[in-house]
Amino acid sequence: MAFLDIINVSKTFGKTTAVKDFNLQISKGELVSFLGPSGCGKTTTLRMVAGFEIPTEGTVVIDGEDVTNKPPNQRPVGMVFQAYALFPNMTVADNIGFGMKIAKKPQEEIDQRVDEMLDLIHMPGFGPRYPHQLSGGQQQRVALARALALRPEVLLLDEPLSALDAKIRVSLRAEIRAIQQKLAITAIYVTHDQEEALSISDRVVVMNAGYMEQVGPPFEIYNFPKTEFVAQFVGTLNGAKVEVIDPAARIVKMDGQNIQIAQNLDDTHSGDIINIAIRPERITLATEGMKTNVLDVKIDTITFLGSIVRIQVVLGEYSFFLDTFNNPYLELPKIGDIVKITFTDEAVLLPSGGKRN
Amino acid sequence: MSEQSITRQNPGSAPPARSSRFKINWDYLGLAPFFLFAICFLLLPSASIFVRSFTGTDGSFTFDNITAIFQGRDFINAYKTSLSVSVITAVGGGIFGFLLAYAVILGGLPRWARSFMLTFSGVASNFAGVPLAFAFIATMGNAGLVTQMIESIFNVDLRAAGFSIYTIWGLSIVYMYFQFPLMVLIMAPALDGLRKEWKEACENLGGTEIHYWRYIALPILMPTLLGTMILLFGNAFGAYATAYAFSGSFINLVSIVIGAQIQGDVLYNPGLGNALALGMILIMSVTMIGYIAMGRRAARWQR
Numbered sequence: 068m069a070f071l072d073i074i075n076v077s078k079t080f081g082k083t084t085a086v087k088d089f090n091l092q093i094s095k096g097e098l099v100s101f102l103g104p105s106g107c108g109k110t111t112t113l114r115m116v117a118g119f120e121i122p123t124e125g126t127v128v129i130d131g132e133d134v135t136n137k138p139p140n141q142r143p144v145g146m147v148f149q150a151y152a153l154f155p156n157m158t159v160a161d162n163i164g165f166g167m168k169i170a171k172k173p174q175e176e177i178d179q180r181v182d183e184m185l186d187l188i189h190m191p192g193f194g195p196r197y198p199h200q201l202s203g204g205q206q207q208r209v210a211l212a213r214a215l216a217l218r219p220e221v222l223l224l225d226e227p228l229s230a231l232d233a234k235i236r237v238s239l240r241a242e243i244r245a246i247q248q249k250l251a252i253t254a255i256y257v258t259h260d261q262e263e264a265l266s267i268s269d270r271v272v273v274m275n276a277g278y279m280e281q282v283g284p285p286f287e288i289y290n291f292p293k294t295e296f297v298a299q300f301v302g303t304l305n306g307a308k309v310e311v312i313d314p315a316a317r318i319v320k321m322d323g324q325n326i327q328i329a330q331n332l333d334d335t336h337s338g339d340i341i342n343i344a345i346r347p348e349r350i351t352l353a354t355e356g357m358k359t360n361v362l363d364v365k366i367d368t369i370t371f372l373g374s375i376v377r378i379q380v381v382l383g384e385y386s387f388f389l390d391t392f393n394n395p396y397l398e399l400p401k402i403g404d405i406v407k408i409t410f411t412d413e414a415v416l417l418p419s420g421g422k423r424n
Numbered sequence: 425m426s427e428q429s430i431t432r433q434n435p436g437s438a439p440p441a442r443s444s445r446f447k448i449n450w451d452y453l454g455l456a457p458f459f460l461f462a463i464c465f466l467l468l469p470s471a472s473i474f475v476r477s478f479t480g481t482d483g484s485f486t487f488d489n490i491t492a493i494f495q496g497r498d499f500i501n502a503y504k505t506s507l508s509v510s511v512i513t514a515v516g517g518g519i520f521g522f523l524l525a526y527a528v529i530l531g532g533l534p535r536w537a538r539s540f541m542l543t544f545s546g547v548a549s550n551f552a553g554v555p556l557a558f559a560f561i562a563t564m565g566n567a568g569l570v571t572q573m574i575e576s577i578f579n580v581d582l583r584a585a586g587f588s589i590y591t592i593w594g595l596s597i598v599y600m601y602f603q604f605p606l607m608v609l610i611m612a613p614a615l616d617g618l619r620k621e622w623k624e625a626c627e628n629l630g631g632t633e634i635h636y637w638r639y640i641a642l643p644i645l646m647p648t649l650l651g652t653m654i655l656l657f658g659n660a661f662g663a664y665a666t667a668y669a670f671s672g673s674f675i676n677l678v679s680i681v682i683g684a685q686i687q688g689d690v691l692y693n694p695g696l697g698n699a700l701a702l703g704m705i706l707i708m709s710v711t712m713i714g715y716i717a718m719g720r721r722a723a724r725w726q727r
């Protein structure tokens with residue numbers, strides 16, 4: 068049975084619908100992230116779990132208890148905000164111990180828990196400091212410790228790393244994940260950064276304009292996007308419109324060249340125009356002798372990205388990216404060269420389910 | 425731990441001290457206008473008051489001016505009255521101004537009402553004194569509109585019943601007209617600076633509205649609150665025009681007494697006037713020192 072159950076939840080503010088028909092079951096100890104562009108309703112959903120917003124419709128159940136209408140201070144939920152949420156007038160220790168102080172726990176127990184939490188976030192000895200004496204990353208670690216100090220049943224994080232610079236973001240997200248797994252705490256992680264969502268989560272909820280687009284493990288979300296939006300939003304994607312030549316044989320045509328695809332085209336008729344999509348890493352430069360899906364393209368740009376090299380090629384009106392792993396002996400084509408590229412038939416995704424649009 | 429190792433100076437790497445002793449630090453040049461201002465308008469007048477407080481009419485050194493303050497009850501009472509009015513209006517204006525600022529900023533007032541309130545406060549805090557004193561007299565004074573109305577309608581003679589606006593309380597009410605908006609003006613941005621996340625974090629950790637104000641909002645606002653109250657205190661303590669317009673010399677405030685000693689034809693004694701002014705400076709200084717001490721305590725988390 069699900070530990071945290073969000074059932075048919077909707078939220079409207081006046082005329083704007085922030086969240087619509089949200090349904091999600093989260094197991095104990097699972098980390099689920101909400102991924103989507105700004106304004107798609109991630110924060111609103113999270114705030115309904117925290118109790119800062121009351122759903123217009125639907126129910127929130129935590130560990131079997133309906134908390135839909137409970138005020139935030141009576142929910143077993145800890146929250147980490149985007150930034151600047153530490154109490155500036157209190158030391159790190161007082162911030163972390165605040166919840167226990169409110170709960171009138173004995174000072175001895177508070178001190179002990181504070182030390183334990185400081186160890187957990189690898190900041191022992193920082194207790195007497197004030198928030199303004201910490202870096203942004205340290206502040207967010209303290210915020211995490213503060214949210215965990217009351218041992219909540221659910222941990223909520225609303226873009227906790229978005230105010231930090233890229234390097235800290237990567238190391239801190241790994242640390243957050245490690246702590247979450249160590250404590251085996253149920254968590255929701257809100258982000259608009261797809262790499263962050265994919266790397267940290269057990270499951271990802273991709274949201275768009277208040278709706279859930281797709282729910283699944285990162286691997287599935289990335290490799291088998293169910294909607295065009297998911298395909299576009301998660302990872303880089305090459306998209307093109309193609310003409311269906313033979314639905315039964317699964318052959319389509321792009322810029323006069325035939326493409327064999329693996330997915331079902333039964334819903335289409337020959338002559339239909341459909342959308343296809345291919346991930347950059349599924350396309351390679353073709354070598355002699357290859358036959359299927361070998362296309363002639365022109366090299367447009369070559370971008371060195373460190374571990375990978377991203378080559379942009381032009382095919383008719385479309386421009387495609389293809390990624391190759393870097394190695395020191397890589398022989399790259401020159402800009403303007405006409406080369407052959409290739410991809411397997413199952414690399415071709417049909418984001419709109421093969422339907423015409 | 426690590427903080428110490430970072431901040432500790434390495435003596436070996438200190439720059440050579442050789443030439444620095446003889447160098448003029450030009451960085452302070454930018455502060456010259458400030459020092460000039462402080463000397464011309466703060467130090468020199470204070471020094472002059474100080475010197476003349478101890479100067480007799482014949483120009484020689486004397487303690488007469490100082491001892492004169494403590495002879496008779498009049499001057500001591502003037503200090504008491506001034507202090508009372510200042511404390512009453514600083515605390516009263518502080519509390520009510522804070523509540524009004526709270527309503528304006530956190531009460532969900534529409535934007536236009538809010539900017540209207542703030543503009544109005546800006547004007548009122550600078551301008552309200554004398555006109556409002558007259559307005560107050562015209563309504564509540566001995567021959568005031570409301571006083572007369574009450575007399576003719578209810579047949580009650582307020583004056584005979586002991587009611588008078590020419591008391592500390594009446595003056596305090598008049599002062600409130602500029603104290604109150606000044607508090608609103610200064611507290612509004614401070615209240616604006618309270619982040620929504622602090623309140624929500626407090627709630628999330630099990631706290632109530634009361635916990636939030638007690639442990640977070642008030643401590644954060646305390647330096648501003650104290651600072652503004654001291655400003656209100658000084659504002660009332662030094663006020664002259666409003667008090668004079670309101671009561672003439674009905675109410676003996678130090679500022680009015682000084683005016684009489686410096687300009688009056690009957691009471692002319694500038695040496696005594698200076699001594700009284702010196703007393704005011706002393707009281708203000710003690711208040712400032714108290715404020716700085718309290719303010720440092722309240723703001724220790726900012727450093």
Ligand SMILES: Nc1ncnc2c1ncn2[C@@H]1O[C@H](COP(=O)(O)OP(=O)(O)O)[C@@H](O)[C@H]1O
Nearest residue numbers: 080083084085104105106107108109110111112
């Ligand atoms: N308190 C509110 N009042 C009115 N509209 C709101 C409020 N909170 C959020 N919204 C609207 O709801 C939508 C979703 O917002 P939000 O959940 O903050 O998105 P996200 O966190 O994904 O960026 C947005 O269109 C936003 O403008």
Ligand SMILES: [Mg+2]
Nearest residue numbers: 106109110111
């Ligand atoms: Mg958000």
